[in-house]
Amino acid sequence: MSTATPGFRHLIRLSDDTGLFEHARHALVRRQHGYCTDDVARGLVVATREPRPAHRLTRLAESYLAFLTHAQDRSGAFHNRLSFDRRWDDQPGVGDWWGRAMWGLGTAAARSPVPWIRDEALLAFTAGAEQRSPHPRAMAFAGLGAAEVLRADSDSSVAAGLLMDAAEAIGAPSENPSWPWPQPRLTYANAALAEVLIAVGELSDDRLRLATGLRMLTWLWDVQTRHGRLAVVPAAGWRLDAPRPRFDQQPIEVAALADACATAARVSGDQAWQERVRRSVAWFQGANDADALMWDPATGGGYDGLTEHGPNLNQGAESTIALISTMQHARRLP
Missing domain, CATH: 1.20.930 (Transcription Elongation Factor S-II; Chain A)
Structure with missing residues (x-):
């Protein structure tokens, strides 16, 4: 497992005076997009x-x-x-x-x-x-x-x-104990939904919404963990009672989990959430279904997805920012 840190090198490479380019072929900016x-x-x-x-x-x-x-x-x-x-x-x-x-x-x-x-x-x-x-x-x-x-x-x-x-x-989560989620399908950045409810609970002193958000996030974490490692819902999504594909796993899902778990740790004081942030960091560092490093130490860029054949080596903006975002939480861990 790598102990290096990516920093902002590749984000700077993808940026110019106008903004931030969306796509890259490996580390090379694809300006045409x-x-x-x-x-x-x-x-x-x-x-x-x-x-x-x-x-x-x-x-x-x-x-x-x-x-x-x-x-x-x-x-x-x-x-x-x-x-x-x-x-x-x-x-x-x-x-x-x-x-x-x-x-x-x-x-x-x-x-x-x-x-x-x-x-x-x-x-x-x-x-x-x-x-x-x-x-x-x-x-x-x-x-x-x-x-x-x-x-x-x-x-x-x-x-x-x-x-x-x-x-x-x-909305409110389903009453189905096998699917305590407000939508019938998990797609992308799922943890953001739970994080918002946790934030409402925190900022309006709404204990019911806080408990609901924490319960949703706990379930989401559990269904995306296999043998102690993150195995997040892939780009194709997943619906209750449907087969769940293993790949193509997306860094944005891991970053959303890290954000939500960091918020849950701060709001609840439960140290178990900090351990989940650590596991989110570990996904990028190789503790994933392919035992693959999910970023390029030579460039600081985040790989665009985890496929059954290993990382997609393109280093676009979304995945690079997901990497940076997650590592920001890593630096704040005790």
């Missing part, structure tokens, strides 16, 4: 939750914030895809990219050590909070941003309203 709000927002999350960022990382945060404010229209919705020639390929909307933009902006508003970044991010977050999405996951991502704002400013009615609406959009 352009940029997307989804990944820029993820980049803003990891860049601004560093407590003492180097100057280069602060410059990345500035670039990502400028991208998101450029992507936002007057209604608070966001474009998602920008081509390499700086033309938007879509109309503004409130899909997952809106939710992730709100997560990135909320994190920057709450955590950036740079005052003007906090101020500008909060302006854009407030404008985006005028919107709601019909998609539960988009609402969950936005709820994570709202929780960040509320932890910094408990009087923010804008953030409180968005967080509560996110919890309502996620």
Whole structure:
């Protein structure tokens, strides 16, 4: 198992003055695929939750914030895809990219050590909070941003309203003890749904929602663990009473688990959640179904998925940020 740390090297490689490129062939940027709000927002999350960022990382945060404010229209919705020639390929909307933009902006508003970044991010977050999405996951991502704002400013009615609406959009878990989850299918970044309920419980002193979120996360962890190692639901998803494929496992699922378990550890005080963060870190370091290192020590890039033949060696933005995000939690473990 590798003891090296990836840092931000590959994220810097994937970025330019405009934003963050979505795809790479191995470590080489594929400019023809352009940029997307989804990944820029993820980049803003990891860049601004560093407590003492180097100057280069602060410059990345500035670039990502400028991208998101450029992507936002007057209604608070966001474009998602920008081509390499700086033309938007879509109309503004409130899909997952809106939710992730709100997560990135909320994190920057709450955590950036740079005052003007906090101020500008909060302006854009407030404008985006005028919107709601019909998609539960988009609402969950936005709820994570709202929780960040509320932890910094408990009087923010804008953030409180968005967080509560996110919890309502996620819904209550099924009463089926074999599937205590609010949706009939597990897909991607599943742990974000449980994390939002935990955050609501924490920030509104709602013990029922806190217990529900912790119970959902415990079940999700258990069904994604095999022989003491993480074996996460693959890209194809999984439905109750259906065969469960083993591959292609995605780093985003591991990163979402690490985020949620770190929140659960802080809110509940239960040290078992810290051990689950460690196991999430270990998945990237080789404690997975292929015994494979899931990042490239030569570049610092995260591999794009775990297949039955081993890692997908492409090192795109989503997987690299999932790696960085998880390792941020590793540095905070006692």
